[in-house]
Amino acid sequence: MMENRSFDHMLGALKAQYPSIDGLTGNETNPDTTGAQAAVLPQAEYQSQLDPDPNHHFAAVNLQIFGDPANGPPLPPTMQGFVRSYYTQQQNVAHSQKILYYFTPDKLPVLTTLATEYALFNRWFASIPGPTICNRAFAHYGTSFGQVSMDLFYVGKQYKSIYDRLLAANHTVKLFYYDQASSTMEVVNLLQNEPSLFGTFPDFLRACDDNALPDYCFIEPNYTDHDAPDGSGEAIACDQHPDHDVRAGEQFIATVYNKIRNNPKLWPNTAILIVYDEHGGIYDHVPPPACTPDGFVAQPADTGTLDAFHFDRLGVRVPAILVSPWVQKGAVINDVFEHASIPATLTDFFIGAYDARSPREKVANTFLDLLSLDTMRSDDDCPSFQLE
Amino acid sequence: MAIIRVPGPPPEAFRKNRPISDLIKSQIRHFQHLEQKLRLDLPTKFSPHDLTTEDAASRYIAEMTAALRDQSAAAPQTTAPIRVPRPQRRDNTPALRAIPKPLRQPQQIDLAASASAKKPRTKKRAPANSAKKKRP
Numbered sequence: 238m239m240e241n242r243s244f245d246h247m248l249g250a251l252k253a254q255y256p257s258i259d260g261l262t263g264n265e266t267n268p269d270t271t272g273a274q275a276a277v278l279p280q281a282e283y284q285s286q287l288d289p290d291p292n293h294h295f296a297a298v299n300l301q302i303f304g305d306p307a308n309g310p311p312l313p314p315t316m317q318g319f320v321r322s323y324y325t326q327q328q329n330v331a332h333s334q335k336i337l338y339y340f341t342p343d344k345l346p347v348l349t350t351l352a353t354e355y356a357l358f359n360r361w362f363a364s365i366p367g368p369t370i371c372n373r374a375f376a377h378y379g380t381s382f383g384q385v386s387m388d389l390f391y392v393g394k395q396y397k398s399i400y401d402r403l404l405a406a407n408h409t410v411k412l413f414y415y416d417q418a419s420s421t422m423e424v425v426n427l428l429q430n431e432p433s434l435f436g437t438f439p440d441f442l443r444a445c446d447d448n449a450l451p452d453y454c455f456i457e458p459n460y461t462d463h464d465a466p467d468g469s470g471e472a473i474a475c476d477q478h479p480d481h482d483v484r485a486g487e488q489f490i491a492t493v494y495n496k497i498r499n500n501p502k503l504w505p506n507t508a509i510l511i512v513y514d515e516h517g518g519i520y521d522h523v524p525p526p527a528c529t530p531d532g533f534v535a536q537p538a539d540t541g542t543l544d545a546f547h548f549d550r551l552g553v554r555v556p557a558i559l560v561s562p563w564v565q566k567g568a569v570i571n572d573v574f575e576h577a578s579i580p581a582t583l584t585d586f587f588i589g590a591y592d593a594r595s596p597r598e599k600v601a602n603t604f605l606d607l608l609s610l611d612t613m614r615s616d617d618d619c620p621s622f623q624l625e
Numbered sequence: 626m627a628i629i630r631v632p633g634p635p636p637e638a639f640r641k642n643r644p645i646s647d648l649i650k651s652q653i654r655h656f657q658h659l660e661q662k663l664r665l666d667l668p669t670k671f672s673p674h675d676l677t678t679e680d681a682a683s684r685y686i687a688e689m690t691a692a693l694r695d696q697s698a699a700a701p702q703t704t705a706p707i708r709v710p711r712p713q714r715r716d717n718t719p720a721l722r723a724i725p726k727p728l729r730q731p732q733q734i735d736l737a738a739s740a741s742a743k744k745p746r747t748k749k750r751a752p753a754n755s756a757k758k759k760r761p
């Protein structure tokens with residue numbers, strides 16, 4: 238699970254070549270604070286452009302979606318407030334327009350190749366119109382237990398994590414953080430109570446070499462630039478969170494893909510989901526849809542708006558790609574998915590009937606049926622990457 | 626298919642003295658919460674006010690991660706492992722696999738790459754479960 242990039246920002250340019258991909262026409266605009274219309278432009282840069290980190294807390298996302306930081310529905314989700322939201326951080330009109338910039342496909346060879354060679358989700362949304370921690374919780378638990386912020390929540394959980402569920406059903410699971418200095422995000426409570434669930438990225442690579450991958454792996458990128466704890470040199474952040482260099486994330490994804498793709502014992506039996514936790518305040522043109530309420534209510538004091546939030550609408554759209562040699566080349570999926578689809582899919586596939594999960598997870602779409610080919614695609618039909 | 630070259634970041638992209646983002650601040654708060662709750666004694670005495678760069682944050686996080694793992698490894702097992710009744714597995718017989726799942730499976734699929742490629746069928750499951758028999 239990567240960090241903080243919207244669908245249009247990373248993949249929107251693909252629409253020009255692949256019309257079924259719901260990306261950008263190039264005519265999308267947002268008003269800036271002078272009232273002028275700023276247009277989307279293919280001028281996204283790998284680094285130094287989205288600094289400071291665009292605000293993507295709940296109220297800021299309200300402004301981005303509804304044009305008002307204090308109010309949400311019944312205002313229409315026009316997606317017209319991104320530039321105005323980014324303006325609040327530097328009060329610089331020209332800089333605020335960069336929130337509309339997007340990458341051309343040639344700048345993201347890994348993500349765009351995988352998106353067009355395997356299955357791309359046109360409608361995978363963040364689970365909450367808010368920041369990282371609560372969104373990542375949906376990938377681990379199928380809910381954020383009522384949180385819409387970066388707050389921690391260690392106790393009182395009525396739903397088990399997907400890891401506890403799978404272990405109880407005698408399956409193997411592992412969360413691979415990059416290294417000890419990057420560690421894990423959101424599930425520090427699991428690290429405290431169940432450290433055996435965790436490994437490092439080198440552990441993941443070794444498990445691939447040894448044909449010993451657990452049944453389910455959750456892989457975390459490096460969240461910071463730091464000196465490697467083992468003294469091996471510089472460990473550059475590869476999470477693609479602004480203002481980290483996006484190329485490092487491209488190489489990280491390619492490394493995971495290559496390791497499985499080039500192992501004939503793993504490749505036929507492994508599906509890889511590449512997904513981003515939330516949009517990071519960056520422009521996307523698709524209004525997030527309503528969804529089944531999650532049974533929790535976040536009060537205005539928590540949302541920072543005038544309204545309570547009933548977890549009844551999704552966050553902004555993010556890139557999501559399913560990779561497998563059993564996936565139809567160039568498939569574009571138009572059904573709605575969100576991060577609760579991850580534990581929903583795993584539970585359905587590995588466990589079966591299981592009632593003790595959140596309302597959102599219970600109705601979330603699952604995706605393993607996209608592995609639909611009668612015959613596995615040949616090696617010649619599946620790309621490989623060479624890191625420079 | 627041709628091998629696709631993937632450029633890496635230049636050396637100057639590495640900026641360990643970059644101020645930490647809200648995300649890393651939140652991660653630090655989580656670890657500080659545990660440090661206090663568990664009264665952990667880290668090898669380095671970190672001042673919260675010094676954890677302002679990615680480099681400093683990562684050194685603190687590394688020590689906390691090591692401490693949490695070491696503490697758990699050293700802790701006696703006082704409680705039985707969590708056990709729950711094993712749910713009944715999904716019947717995977719061909720007959721049941723052929724029954725479409727009504728609401729939750731992807732239905733709206735287009736093809737980006739080629740108009741000549743056929744649409745995927747909805748319920749064919751790939752043999753992706755060969756690793757399921759492994760045990761921890």
